[in-house]
Each structure stands twice: as C-alpha cells, then as structure tokens.
Amino acid sequence: MYPQLLFAALIVVGAVSGLDIISRDGWNARPPTNSEAMSNPVPYVVIHHSAEPAACYTKDDCIAAMQTMQHMHQDTNGWADIGYSFGVGGDGNAYEGRGWSKVGAHAPGYNAMSIGICVIGNWMEELPPKNQLDTVHELIQYGVELGMISEDYQLVGHREVKETLCPGDQLYAEITTWDHFVDL
Numbered sequence: 643m644y645p646q647l648l649f650a651a652l653i654v655v656g657a658v659s660g661l662d663i664i665s666r667d668g669w670n671a672r673p674p675t676n677s678e679a680m681s682n683p684v685p686y687v688v689i690h691h692s693a694e695p696a697a698c699y700t701k702d703d704c705i706a707a708m709q710t711m712q713h714m715h716q717d718t719n720g721w722a723d724i725g726y727s728f729g730v731g732g733d734g735n736a737y738e739g740r741g742w743s744k745v746g747a748h749a750p751g752y753n754a755m756s757i758g759i760c761v762i763g764n765w766m767e768e769l770p771p772k773n774q775l776d777t778v779h780e781l782i783q784y785g786v787e788l789g790m791i792s793e794d795y796q797l798v799g800h801r802e803v804k805e806t807l808c809p810g811d812q813l814y815a816e817i818t819t820w821d822h823f824v825d826l
C-alpha cells in the first residue's frame with residue numbers, strides 16, 4: 643500500500659473506532675413511503691431529543707424506541723419515514739434514520755440542508771450519559787470525514803429554528819459549549 647493511502651486509512655479507522663451505526667435493517671425499519679435525495683455536504687447539524695419515547699440504555703430498548711418514533715411519524719404525522727437522519731441511544735449506538743443523503747422531516751426550513759440527530763430521551767431535567775454524547779460527537783465527525791457534513795458546519799439546537807423545548811434545557815445548555823455551535 644502507498645504510504646499516503648495507509649495514512650488515509652488510519653485516519654478513517656481512528657475516527658470511527660467505537661462508532662457503531664445500526665442500519666435500518668438492523669432495527670427492522672419499515673420502508674419509507676417516499677424519499678427525496680439531499681445534496682452533500684450539508685452545512686447544518688440539528689440536535690433534537692425525543693422527549694418521548696424515554697431514554698433507552700440497551701440495544702433492544704433503543705431499537706424499540708426507533709420503531710416507536712417511526713410509527714408515530716408515519717402513522718400519526720403522516721410522514722414518509724422517521725423524521726430524523728439518525729437516532730443516538732443511551733446504549734452508545736447510532737441508528738440510521740433517513741441517513742446522510744435523504745431530506746429529513748425534523749426542522750422546517752433546514753430539512754434539505756441538515757443532518758438531524760435525535761438524542762433519544764427527554765433531556766429537560768438531566769443530561770444524556772457520556773457514552774451517548776460521545777456517540778453524537780463521533781457520528782458528526784464521521785459525517786465530516788465522509789464528506790456528508792461540511793467541515794465548517796454549523797451546529798444548532800432545534801429550539802433555535804422552531805418554537806419548541808427540543809432538545810431539552812440540559813442538552814441544549816450542553817451543546818452550546820460544543821465546537822461549531824451557533825446561536826441563530
């Protein structure tokens with residue numbers, strides 16, 4: 643292998659170590675009823691909480707949470723699919739929602755130019771556990787390295803773009819300290 647390629651491979655492996663992204667098949671997602679392609683890299687990352695379902699700490703419970711959200715979004719809201727690009731569980735796994743390159747349904751005005759990450763749980767009164775927050779960071783970093791998220795992306799909380807308590811007072815306070823956070 644050429645040294646440059648080896649170096650590039652090491653960077654990629656290093657970035658994703660510890661990051662597990664559970665595919666749609668891995669959580670038995672229903673197919674979307676429709677989908678719209680999104681251009682990458684996107685300039686925004688929007689952070690959400692689920693409020694409900696509550697936090698999950700095992701893979702089984704986080705899979706159930708993803709299914710519950712998809713059913714609510716499809717059956718109750720009438721959307722094509724789960725609204726988020728990804729979910730992140732308290733089990734430390736990331737879960738593929740609409741993924742990197744499909745327009746989401748999570749932040750009107752920003753859906754076609756953002757990755758929407760739902761940090762599963764209600765984070766009004768407490769912070770997500772460290773492993774869950776670490777996974778959010780790793781997922782964003784991986785998206786940048788894949789070229790799906792702009793290197794100079796702007797990170798916002800849902801409440802900045804819509805009248806909502808999302809992503810919860812505690813999680814919102816946390817993300818205001820993160821690199822790339824912007825107060826819109």
Ligand SMILES: [Zn+2]
Nearest residue numbers: 690691800808
């Ligand atoms: Zn939200």
